[in-house]
Amino acid sequence: MSLREEYHPGPADMAHVEKDGDKWTLVLVKQLRYPPEKVWDALTDPAQLREWAPFYSDRNLGTPGSSVNLTWVGTGATVETKVTQAHPPHVLELGDIRWELEAVGQGTRLKLWHTIDRRFISWGAAGWHISFDVLDRLLSGTPIGRIVGPDAMKYEGWQRLKAEYAKQFGSDSP
Numbered sequence: 001m002s003l004r005e006e007y008h009p010g011p012a013d014m015a016h017v018e019k020d021g022d023k024w025t026l027v028l029v030k031q032l033r034y035p036p037e038k039v040w041d042a043l044t045d046p047a048q049l050r051e052w053a054p055f056y057s058d059r060n061l062g063t064p065g066s067s068v069n070l071t072w073v074g075t076g077a078t079v080e081t082k083v084t085q086a087h088p089p090h091v092l093e094l095g096d097i098r099w100e101l102e103a104v105g106q107g108t109r110l111k112l113w114h115t116i117d118r119r120f121i122s123w124g125a126a127g128w129h130i131s132f133d134v135l136d137r138l139l140s141g142t143p144i145g146r147i148v149g150p151d152a153m154k155y156e157g158w159q160r161l162k163a164e165y166a167k168q169f170g171s172d173s174p
Contacts, residue, residue, distance in 0.1 A: 004144040009133055009157040012164030015125040017171075024118040026125055030132040032108045034139045036101040039108045040089035042135055043099055052135040054127055054148040061094060062086050068094065074149025121171050126161035127152055 018025045032039055042048040044062035049055070058069040064086040071078040085093035092099045096115040101108050110132070116124045130147050137144045152158045 003137070003142055004147075007133070007137070007144050007147075007157075009130055009161055012125070012129065012161050012168060014129050014132065015165060015168075017121060017169050018113075022118070023115060024121050026112075026114045026116050026121055026128065028112045028114075028125070028128050028132060030110045030136070031104065032110055032136055032139060034107060036089035036103050036108045038139060039101055039110055039135075040092075042139060043092055043101075044086070044088075048138065050146070051138050051143055052131055052146055054131055061092060062088060070095070072149075073146070074151075118171055121169055122162045122166035125165035125169070126158045129161050129165075130155070130158060 014030060015026060015028045018027055040062070042052070044060050046057045046060060049057050049061075054074075055070040055072045058071075059066065061068060061083055064083055066083050068081055068083060069078050070081050079095065081095040083092070083094045085091050085098075089101055091101075098113040100111045102111070112128060112132075114124060114128065127148060130152055134144060134147055147155055147158075
């Protein structure tokens with residue numbers, strides 16, 4: 001059995017939603033056993049992003065003010081996005097996504113904010129949950145490969161997480 005086949009996501013306890021009128025922001029928190037510098041590289045380096053993130057980037061995300069093209073897996077949509085903040089290894093913000101990295105002991109508390117259409121909030125929570133687990137495996141040196149987009153939606157763990165997050169958030173999926 002491969003490492004990917006052995007992977008099963010844990011309970012839907014990584015995310016919550018912040019609501020501001022019609023604007024919903026998905027917030028996920030993941031404790032990682034690796035220093036912020038190592039996590040930062042995985043968030044900004046296009047080669048590492050290809051291993052875990054739900055998008056491809058045409059350049060490094062670590063330069064504030066730079067424009068990058070993000071291609072979202074599954075949709076094929078490429079969006080030109082500006083890196084509005086990049087303070088290594090603490091804050092990365094681009095478009096409707098913000099990451100904060102906080103050193104905790106020998107590891108990192110990674111926090112993501114992603115403003116997303118409320119109809120898809122449970123989908124996003126399930127997808128990012130799995131992506132963060134895949135990131136953790138990548139950083140540990142035991143990569144299992146990206147599980148995103150249509151591949152994730154076929155994955156039993158994604159279906160379960162989506163349903164659990166939808167129940168928690170009181171949101172219906174389309």
